[in-house]
Amino acid sequence: MTHMELHHLHVFLALAEELHFGRAADRLHIAQPPLSRAIQQLERELGARLFDRTTRSVQLTAAGKALVGPARDVFASCRVAEAAVRAAGVGETGMIRLGYAGPSSHTLIGKLVQAVRTEHPGIEFDLRSVTYGYAGLALVMEGSMDLTITRWSTELPGICSRIVQEEHFVIVVPAAHPLADRKRVSFAELKDEQFVMLPSEPASTVRDTFTAQCYQAGFTPNIVQTAPDSWDVMAMVSAGIGITFTVDAVVAQIRTEGLHVLEPQGGIEPTYARLAWRDNDDSAALREVLRASETALPTPARVPGQTTPKLLAIQN
Numbered sequence: 001m002t003h004m005e006l007h008h009l010h011v012f013l014a015l016a017e018e019l020h021f022g023r024a025a026d027r028l029h030i031a032q033p034p035l036s037r038a039i040q041q042l043e044r045e046l047g048a049r050l051f052d053r054t055t056r057s058v059q060l061t062a063a064g065k066a067l068v069g070p071a072r073d074v075f076a077s078c079r080v081a082e083a084a085v086r087a088a089g090v091g092e093t094g095m096i097r098l099g100y101a102g103p104s105s106h107t108l109i110g111k112l113v114q115a116v117r118t119e120h121p122g123i124e125f126d127l128r129s130v131t132y133g134y135a136g137l138a139l140v141m142e143g144s145m146d147l148t149i150t151r152w153s154t155e156l157p158g159i160c161s162r163i164v165q166e167e168h169f170v171i172v173v174p175a176a177h178p179l180a181d182r183k184r185v186s187f188a189e190l191k192d193e194q195f196v197m198l199p200s201e202p203a204s205t206v207r208d209t210f211t212a213q214c215y216q217a218g219f220t221p222n223i224v225q226t227a228p229d230s231w232d233v234m235a236m237v238s239a240g241i242g243i244t245f246t247v248d249a250v251v252a253q254i255r256t257e258g259l260h261v262l263e264p265q266g267g268i269e270p271t272y273a274r275l276a277w278r279d280n281d282d283s284a285a286l287r288e289v290l291r292a293s294e295t296a297l298p299t300p301a302r303v304p305g306q307t308t309p310k311l312l313a314i315q316n
Contacts, residue, residue: 102231137159151274161275171243194243
């Protein structure tokens with residue numbers, strides 16, 4: 001409908017409810033002649049008389065009575081639309097496309113979604129799993145994803161981030177493996193082992209760290225099997241196909257019957273799970289999700305430098 005047509009309906013409803021030209025005009029803060037012209041224009045557009053007018057009374061015709069309900073529905077829909085726009089503008093509603101890398105992020109995802117649902121029930125999540133390392137960041141950078149939980153070793157331009165979890169690397173072997181009675185093992189002792197790992201593409205920080213540690217120990221790892229996610233990797237390790245290198249956050253989310261977890265010797269630096277988003281994303285819903293994340297997923301006490309100024313910039 002055009003603006004003028006909405007105006008006509010507004011005038012019609014005022015007269016239909018007052019059934020008096022003077023009172024309707026006062027209610028609309030207009031003079032009676034413009035009110036009468038608006039009613040006449042609406043009647044011409046609809047091809048029907050809406051009111052029976054006499055010197056003593058104004059009554060709705062059958063056509064006028066039929067128009068009251070639909071006219072009220074139009075304005076109710078307008079109010080709903082206005083409320084929806086206002087809610088989206090302040091971050092009360094919206095859709096956030098959130099990526100994460102399998103079981104290692106399950107606890108983080110659950111805490112974040114629960115916090116947002118409690119504070120902003122109108123915000124929905126489109127959850128996308130198995131977005132490893134730079135693959136998840138690439139989706140954020142190109143705009144097909146709004147937020148990701150991922151790990152990386154090099155800051156990327158245009159990306160803001162905040163560390164939400166410190167993770168430690170571990171080695172997982174079958175329960176019947178000769179190393180299963182040990183608590184720690186050096187990488188040099190693993191040179192003759194067969195490994196089950198995540199694929200090399202898309203890039204995985206865990207796999208990159210693993211490969212670097214093997215090279216430093218003087219050998220190229222014998223990867224006999226790759227699997228698309230950590231559940232499948234652990235199932236193959238439990239079946240005795242090989243051993244694997246992963247993080248403690250994965251082990252915490254997967255049943256470990258038939259598995260034994262060791263710490264790698266040599267002081268491997270921990271890795272960090274981060275929330276990451278585009279620094280030019282002005283979404284009000286994203287802003288509210290990031291606010292909620294500060295309580296749901298606080299940054300651990302001891303972590304390397306943060307992109308704190310960027311985080312604060314998007315929240316102000």
